[in-house]
Amino acid sequence: MMDNFTPNPFVDELNEAGVPEEFHEWLSAHGVGALVVKLGIRFTEMSAERMVATMPVVGNTQVAGILHGGAHVVLAETLGSFAASLHAGRGRHAVGIEVGATHHRSVASGLVTGTCTAIHLGGTLATHEIVITDDKGRRLSTARITNMIRDNRH
Template sequence: MDQDNLGPAIEKMGITFSELTAEHAVGIMPLEGNTQPFGILHGGAAALLAESVASFAAHQWAKQFGKSAVGAHLDITHLKPGISDRIICTADAVHLGRRTAVYRFDNTSEDTGQIISTGLMTCYLVEEQPR
């Protein structure tokens, strides 16, 4: 995966990938610059991290069919405040089909290993569009 061409939103948030397959992906995001006014992880940033990691994994699956993956549904539950220097998102495939891919994800604190937020992401597999 080209870490230099992840798209403007992902680059703005500072997200990088340490693992990326259709079945399993791990993304890392710094807390700095992604907080709400109280200095803890912004819920929207946590959601963007999860959607990005799951969507890139789904794209790895979609490529074999000549397709791309786009987000269809994101369900996220915030459990604890994110105060770690870096947030780690791990996404694992629950369903890999010809039209959809579903991932279970956990956002965890790098410092404590505690789950900050968890949920499911569903992606549609769609025909690739020319850019």
């Protein structure tokens, strides 16, 4: 828990990633994660029910010059895991137990948007669907992630 006297070492990282200030305390111990920073993921909406973020294609391509399939999955897993963690609440955390994705079309430039929607928010499991689209709103991939909700160890 942060107090008014302890600076958050990740405040710049959280701001750059678009994390609303109301969530800074929640992410104050670890920030958004090194991979989220490297891929340029930026959040635009954050809740357990719906989470949205963008990611640039440039810098996240594979050898053929298109967005790497793994980058799709990282964006999807980031959104689903963050949403499940918000659902878990204080004293609990989310642990990913399954993720899968189907790639529908490729993209070689621009910004992609991941929209994460809750399918199930239970006491022990949270499942989210993530749809990734291009600048024109075309579906690039569809992913699903299930997280197990666990109590923190004391």
